[in-house]
Amino acid sequence: MxxxxxxxxxxxxxxxxxxxxxxxxxxxxxxxxxxxxxxxxxxxxxxxxxxxxxxxxxxxxxxxxxxxxxxxxxxxxxxxxxxxxxxxxxxxxxxxxxxxxxxxxxxxxxxxxxxxxxxxxxxxxxxITERYEAQQALEEARRTLAHSQKLEAVGKLTLGLAHDFNNLLTVVINSLDLIARRPSADERTRRMVETALRASERGAVLTRQLLAFGRGQMLAPERSSIDLLITRSMELYRRAAGSEVSLVVEVEAGLPDVEVDRAQFEAAVLNLVSNSRDAMRQGGRITLSARLVHRADPTRPDSVSCDYVSVSVRDEGHGIPVEIQERVFEPFFTTKEVGRGSGLGLSQVFGFAAQSGGFATLESWPGQGTTVSICLPPMSAIDA
Ligand SMILES: Nc1ncnc2c1ncn2[C@@H]1O[C@H](COP(=O)(O)OP(=O)(O)O)[C@@H](O)[C@H]1O
Ligand SMILES: [Mg+2]
Known part of the structure; x- marks a missing residue:
């Protein structure tokens, strides 16, 4: 004064x-x-x-x-x-x-x-604007810290459990495989074994998600062609889509390579296809597409538009209610019943995209469908 x-x-x-x-x-x-x-x-x-x-x-x-x-x-x-x-x-x-x-x-x-x-x-x-804003910023920082501490603790616990679980599942799947191959097995037994195998495979996908989450998604990126990445896992995606839903693939020709962890890429697309299938119980079409887009990273306010290779999964399902669209990326957020959803799918997708130097976006129109895109930075022809 x-x-x-x-x-x-x-x-x-x-x-x-x-x-x-x-x-x-x-x-x-x-x-x-x-x-x-x-x-x-x-x-x-x-x-x-x-x-x-x-x-x-x-x-x-x-x-x-x-x-x-x-x-x-x-x-x-x-x-x-x-x-x-x-x-x-x-x-x-x-x-x-x-x-x-x-x-x-x-x-x-x-x-x-x-x-x-x-x-x-x-x-x-x-x-008192300055004081008010400082207080708000402090409060926000406190919330973020508490949230990340909670996630870290959950991550440690998850990692330990997922490892043990993974080992157990390997034993279960191998044994089931052996039973299925026995010549003495009758038709009914074979059907039961098949059901058990499918359930175990779901369990294996889940443990993969848990491991990725627990490790904070440690990636081993390799230069890869999008076309190859998609075709090598096509069988897996088709099985995930199920027989009621058709899976259409549209990959633009001549896309630049990307540098990604292949297993995580596969898991991310698999998560998206599974979500789309879950949203289309009455059947319909899932479109898996890859193309070059020019846009700015929405998670970074100061970013400028540039090229990205965008891998999208689009469905015609029930969509996501507007009021929960903000929350679906949170780890463990699920609207599915126990045993069906872990709430780790989209958090893996968004985590994977960010750690690969890109970002992911979600657009959903309740009653009409959902599109999730993973935008990855393209590698130029001279990148090593
Ligand atoms: N394609 C989609 N269509 C409708 N809802 C979706 C779609 N993808 C995700 N969701 C919603 O987001 C939630 C979180 O998805 P996800 O992280 O994959 O976990 P989970 O599938 O295990 O529930 C789902 O429970 C669902 O409510
Ligand atoms: Mg999911």
Missing amino acids: PTLSVSGPQLDDGSHQIDLLLRSVVDYAIYMLDVDGYVRSWNTGGERIKGYSSDEIIGRHVSSFYTPEDIAAGAPARGLEVARNDGRFEAEGWRVRKDGSRFRAHVVIDPIVQDGEVVGFAKITRD
Whole structure:
């Protein structure tokens, strides 16, 4: 706050002193309102914080400082009412400057009483935007930290369990394979073994997801052609799509290579195809496509548009309700019944894309379908 450098005889006059004091305060808007809420006096702080000169604001109503939402909710009159009845009103909220920008304000209103009657109001407003924003940033950092600590703990636990589980499943699958091959096995036994095998394979996919999550997706990237990546796993994707759903593949010719962990790429596309199948119980079509796109990374606000190889899985399923679209990437978020969903599919997809130097996007239209795209940075012909 600036120091007053005025001294001498002028200061002896009481009202002049107060006038000087008010004019010198620049960090607080201090002003008077009449009983109906019209501005009667103004100070330097008011001009600095709210942008109006005294000529512009004196005579205007106090609601000029409020947001349209607050005006609609009757906030300006209520503030004065509380001050009149309780002897004081104090609040924090958003206010509007002359140029239309908003600031966080701490407001105190006191009634001015003369001969037992309220003749006006004294209002003091402080701009606390900086403090407010710092508090919000701190709160956000605290939330992020707590979240990442929780994820790390879950990750460690998951990794341990998934390893053991993986070993057990290998034994189960090998034994089932051997049973299925025995010449003595009758048709019924073979069918049961087949069902058991399918369930174990689902379990194997799940443990793969858990391992990827627990390791924080440690990748072993290799230069690969998209065409090859897709064709080598086509059988797996077809099986995942099931017999009710058709799987159409559209790969643009001449796509540049990408550098990815092949097993994780396969797992990511498999996760997307499985999700699409789950969303189309009544059948339909899944389109797996790859093409070159030119766009900016939506997860980085300062990124510029550039080329990406986009691998998309599109379906005609029930889509994702708008209110949960934000949450579906969270690890363990699932809307499926126990035993059907782990909630790790999309988090693997988004984690894989980011760790491969790209990003993933999800678009969903409830009732019409969903498209998830994995955008990977292309390797140029001269990249080693
Ligand atoms: N293609 C899709 N269509 C409709 N909903 C989907 C689709 N993909 C994902 N979802 C929704 O997102 C949730 C999380 O997906 P995911 O991370 O793969 O976990 P999971 O499939 O194990 O539930 C699903 O439970 C589902 O509600
Ligand atoms: Mg899934």
